[in-house]
Amino acid sequence: MIKGLYSAFTAMEAAWRYQEVLANNVANATTTGFKREVGAMQSFDDALLSAQAAVPAPFPARIQAIVGQIGTGHFLADLVTDFSGGNLETTGQELDFATDRGFFAVRTPDGQVFYTRDGHFLRDGEGNLVTPHGYFVLDAEGAPINLPPGPVEANADGLLSVGGAPVATLQLVDFTPAQLTRSGEAYFRAAEPGVPVPGGLRQGVLEASNTNMVEELTTLLAVQRTYQANQTVLARLDRTLDQAAGEVGRLA
Amino acid sequence: MTTILTAAASGMVHAARVVDHASNNTANAQTFAFKSTRALGTGDPLVASENGRLGVALTASDLLMGTGNFLPDDNPLHFAIQDDAFLRMADGQGGVVYTRLGALTLDGEGNLVDPSGRFTEPRIQLPPGVTAAQVEPTGEISYTDAEGNRQVAGALSFVKFRNPQGLSQIGGGLYSEGPNTGAIIEGVPGTEPFAPLHGGVLEASNVDLARELTTVLVAQRLYQASAKVFGVGDEMLRLATDLTQ
Numbered sequence: 001m002i003k004g005l006y007s008a009f010t011a012m013e014a015a016w017r018y019q020e021v022l023a024n025n026v027a028n029a030t031t032t033g034f035k036r037e038v039g040a041m042q043s044f045d046d047a048l049l050s051a052q053a054a055v056p057a058p059f060p061a062r063i064q065a066i067v068g069q070i071g072t073g074h075f076l077a078d079l080v081t082d083f084s085g086g087n088l089e090t091t092g093q094e095l096d097f098a099t100d101r102g103f104f105a106v107r108t109p110d111g112q113v114f115y116t117r118d119g120h121f122l123r124d125g126e127g128n129l130v131t132p133h134g135y136f137v138l139d140a141e142g143a144p145i146n147l148p149p150g151p152v153e154a155n156a157d158g159l160l161s162v163g164g165a166p167v168a169t170l171q172l173v174d175f176t177p178a179q180l181t182r183s184g185e186a187y188f189r190a191a192e193p194g195v196p197v198p199g200g201l202r203q204g205v206l207e208a209s210n211t212n213m214v215e216e217l218t219t220l221l222a223v224q225r226t227y228q229a230n231q232t233v234l235a236r237l238d239r240t241l242d243q244a245a246g247e248v249g250r251l252a
Numbered sequence: 253m254t255t256i257l258t259a260a261a262s263g264m265v266h267a268a269r270v271v272d273h274a275s276n277n278t279a280n281a282q283t284f285a286f287k288s289t290r291a292l293g294t295g296d297p298l299v300a301s302e303n304g305r306l307g308v309a310l311t312a313s314d315l316l317m318g319t320g321n322f323l324p325d326d327n328p329l330h331f332a333i334q335d336d337a338f339l340r341m342a343d344g345q346g347g348v349v350y351t352r353l354g355a356l357t358l359d360g361e362g363n364l365v366d367p368s369g370r371f372t373e374p375r376i377q378l379p380p381g382v383t384a385a386q387v388e389p390t391g392e393i394s395y396t397d398a399e400g401n402r403q404v405a406g407a408l409s410f411v412k413f414r415n416p417q418g419l420s421q422i423g424g425g426l427y428s429e430g431p432n433t434g435a436i437i438e439g440v441p442g443t444e445p446f447a448p449l450h451g452g453v454l455e456a457s458n459v460d461l462a463r464e465l466t467t468v469l470v471a472q473r474l475y476q477a478s479a480k481v482f483g484v485g486d487e488m489l490r491l492a493t494d495l496t497q
Contacts, residue, residue, distance in 0.1 A: 027263030056294030125434030132312030
């Protein structure tokens, strides 16, 4: 019976953790380049991310994956990032980019390199191509890109030109899922260098979040009920134990 | 323990900011030379915590500098700037501010002023009794004097910024320099790299109403969904605290 207390508690904790993931997916439903997290039934194979389909498990299976065997308190909390592409939204801004394949590379002031599908870039005061936080966007050689004044044109291979003169080529690299770890909502850290991908750059377009609102909210409600059910079990077991400890054998 | 609530609240805050921008844009859909802004949810790799699920990390707001349509206007002192240059205006406190709006008029003393009465920088005053004042494509202000000759009273001053998106909107169609505007280039319209002024027109707002309304609808749904998640998180906390009763 004590064991039952623990299995109910573990299931509640797992449900809570999954709820955190779902809440984050919902909150980032409009975050550019956001990649949702889901509970995984199976691991990805070693193909490049651009060859991956959307994560296939239907949501009840995912709840099962997270909450798992309630009877033993065992759960398979394995969260994976769903790398499937978000919708492409046309913005018409010359420094908004999306890529069909691969990731953009950005460098923070302390020298760390991150990879992202968020191609919302700007110029800074010196004309460098930067993210909204001011991190440098890197070219194919891994150096920051400095744009002279004037309208920017980009071709599908990532070559940026200003006034017809080529300036730099955006770095576009792809990875296998195992090579990337999440760092915040739309950025990833890579253990090894990526594979350069040819073409697929679009100018004046941003990749929207791949949050699936209907699925997140449905799962949210289902997980809430799982939590509730286990809370009830826990409360009932507590009462039973109370009776066992306090009332059985008591002289009237 | 409260991460569900934190993430949900960040979604609501972000949605509210998006609506702020969209409502300001919509209200200014008919404001001459208005530049729209947008707010985009953005991740930040450096603020990510260990489990990294804090909701929307950053609402990045951009000034969209696209040129609006030109609307005909028969005032000879009205003009539109055809490239990404700005007109220098006096802020009334000894400083300089910048505007895209070429809607100049004359005040009672013959000074060239904007619709709010601000002087141009440098200040340009027409002598009394002159007629047919107009803006030339080069930014010079010309007039016909009492003898019927064309004279020049002065020239408007135009600048370009390395990064016009870095300007700060200070209201009334005015902009001030920010930390990211970069180098300033002064020049004469019609001389490279400045395009000549387009007289007899005014620049319309660059707001795209259809886009703004779509943005509001999406933000409203984000707000609703985040509020729902908040409610669920709250209910789960209640269940957890009920255990101790």
